[in-house]
Amino acid sequence: MSEEYDAVIIGGGVNGLGTAYHLGKKGFTDVAVVDKSYLGYGASGRNGGGIRQQWTSEENIKLARESRKMFEDLDEELEEDLEFYQGGYLVLSFDEEEAEEFKENVKLQNRLGVESEFLSPEEAKEIVPELNISDVVAATFNQSDGTIYPFKVIHGYANRVREMGIDVKEHTEVLDIETEGDEIKKVKTDKGEIKTDTVVNAAGGWSSEIAKMAGAEIPNVPVRHEIMVTEPYQRFLEPMVISFSHGIYFSQSEHGNIVGGIGNPDEEPGVNQKGSLWFLKKFSDTLLDFIPRFSGVNMIRQWAGLYDTTPDAQPILGSVPEVERFYQINGFSGHGFMVSPMVDKVTAELILGEEPSIDIERLSVERFEEMDIEEEGGVVG
Amino acid sequence: MTTVVCRCEDITEEDIVEAIEKGYDELEKLKRHLRLGMGPCQGKTCLPLARRILGRETGKSVEEMGDPTSRPPSQPVSFSLLASLEESEVDE
Numbered sequence: 001m002s003e004e005y006d007a008v009i010i011g012g013g014v015n016g017l018g019t020a021y022h023l024g025k026k027g028f029t030d031v032a033v034v035d036k037s038y039l040g041y042g043a044s045g046r047n048g049g050g051i052r053q054q055w056t057s058e059e060n061i062k063l064a065r066e067s068r069k070m071f072e073d074l075d076e077e078l079e080e081d082l083e084f085y086q087g088g089y090l091v092l093s094f095d096e097e098e099a100e101e102f103k104e105n106v107k108l109q110n111r112l113g114v115e116s117e118f119l120s121p122e123e124a125k126e127i128v129p130e131l132n133i134s135d136v137v138a139a140t141f142n143q144s145d146g147t148i149y150p151f152k153v154i155h156g157y158a159n160r161v162r163e164m165g166i167d168v169k170e171h172t173e174v175l176d177i178e179t180e181g182d183e184i185k186k187v188k189t190d191k192g193e194i195k196t197d198t199v200v201n202a203a204g205g206w207s208s209e210i211a212k213m214a215g216a217e218i219p220n221v222p223v224r225h226e227i228m229v230t231e232p233y234q235r236f237l238e239p240m241v242i243s244f245s246h247g248i249y250f251s252q253s254e255h256g257n258i259v260g261g262i263g264n265p266d267e268e269p270g271v272n273q274k275g276s277l278w279f280l281k282k283f284s285d286t287l288l289d290f291i292p293r294f295s296g297v298n299m300i301r302q303w304a305g306l307y308d309t310t311p312d313a314q315p316i317l318g319s320v321p322e323v324e325r326f327y328q329i330n331g332f333s334g335h336g337f338m339v340s341p342m343v344d345k346v347t348a349e350l351i352l353g354e355e356p357s358i359d360i361e362r363l364s365v366e367r368f369e370e371m372d373i374e375e376e377g378g379v380v381g
Numbered sequence: 382m383t384t385v386v387c388r389c390e391d392i393t394e395e396d397i398v399e400a401i402e403k404g405y406d407e408l409e410k411l412k413r414h415l416r417l418g419m420g421p422c423q424g425k426t427c428l429p430l431a432r433r434i435l436g437r438e439t440g441k442s443v444e445e446m447g448d449p450t451s452r453p454p455s456q457p458v459s460f461s462l463l464a465s466l467e468e469s470e471v472d473e
Contacts, residue, residue: 038407038409038410039410045413151413151414155410155414159403159404162404229419231420231421231457232420255416275452275453277466277470277471278471278472280463280471281463281464281470281471284461284463284464287460288460288461288464294460296460296461297459297460298457298458298459299454299458299459299460300420300423300457301419301423301453301454302452302453303450
């Protein structure tokens with residue numbers, strides 16, 4: 001079986017499908033989205049659904065700010081209840097030095113139009129009355145942050161792009177990308193060959209492998225991050241609560257479940273999506289320290305997903321030097337969902353040769369050779 | 382007559398048939414679209430029933446329907462119990 005498309009998007013996660021959606025909206029519908037499994041098998045279907053604009057780098061703040069605005073209208077656009085709940089993000093600090101950085105972060109965020117606030121521990125407790133603030137030094141809060149149900153977004157995009165005439169091919173694994181010189185000729189899959197000259201690499205934790213197939217190099221490394229969910233309860237927690245120093249995040253979904261995770265600084269890189277008992281112990285210890293009243297709450301399920309990490313924890317977007325029309329939209333380092341609407345829109349614009357809505361030149365893979373790297377300090381989990 | 386298939390998440394046979402008609406035609410997709418099997422029993426009751434409905438509606442084989450991963454724990458566990466584990470018990 002041989003087919004031909006104007007573009008092939010590899011990865012049926014939020015960024016692959018979102019890019020297809022923005023291409024389709026502009027009438028560019030001779031597109032195939034391929035995924036080796038079901039839609040959302042990767043990080044898009046394994047994350048905590050956090051939508052945060054409180055970042056420390058200008059690029060991430062702008063992308064997250066514009067994306068949050070787009071998420072607010074996405075229910076209507078996708079004709080799907082996405083369960084976007086804007087209960088805010090409460091970021092806790094446990095030491096003076098970090099609290100000083102928080103002040104600077106808030107200044108930068110405010111300057112860029114994100115209305116975050118610097119709070120005392122007592123003010124943080126007003127937002128989460130159950131919070132143990134004995135060691136909390138300061139906090140920041142932004143009301144328009146929140147959480148969303150990732151699968152509704154993924155399925156919403158998939159349903160709309162199919163209506164537009166874009167083909168979504170699940171259980172179709174890319175085996176190779178054939179090039180001649182610096183031009184793409186074909187994408188070879190386990191279901192047959194697809195002729196195309198344009199490929200989008202939205203493969204998350206598998207992005208490096210895909211890039212290699214086309215003869216390009218990106219520095220992304222997949223790293224496991226674990227997560228769990230409790231039984232659903234009536235709402236008692238408004239915001240997502242996070243701490244960079246503890247690596248923990250937890251929130252209550254609109255459905256009522258507490259969803260949360262904690263990072264393991266010693267995690268070995270590699271494709272591993274298994275849950276561990278170590279994680280449950282570590283998460284429970286830390287969670288009960290933050291909110292002792294959680295002690296009787298039952299967790300019901302744990303799983304894991306991959307952060308597609310880059311050396312500066314910022315995404316890789318746009319074209320690569322080695323191959324023409326090979327667009328990267330990967331390396332999100334754990335925050336690919338929350339910036340997806342704007343990033344997807346810009347990727348569609350690049351593919352069509354239009355002026356991008358936001359300048360993303362600093363996020364090109366070439367930054368690792370040519371430009372100064374500014375590391376994003378606000379990664380959690 | 383309404384038949385409840387997933388008691389934890391209150392999902393009926395009609396809900397499942399409607400979702401299949403919309404294209405959620407694998408167990409993995411039904412699970413995520415409807416939260417089928419995502420409640421406290423973790424699908425022990427509803428997934429075999431949903432598999433039967435999916436087979437009836439689509440004619441798919443067991444392999445084609447997919448088999449969602451059984452996630453730990455097998456039954457709900459409180460955070461206080463998890464926190465009481467010794468470090469030596471959770472070494473990876």
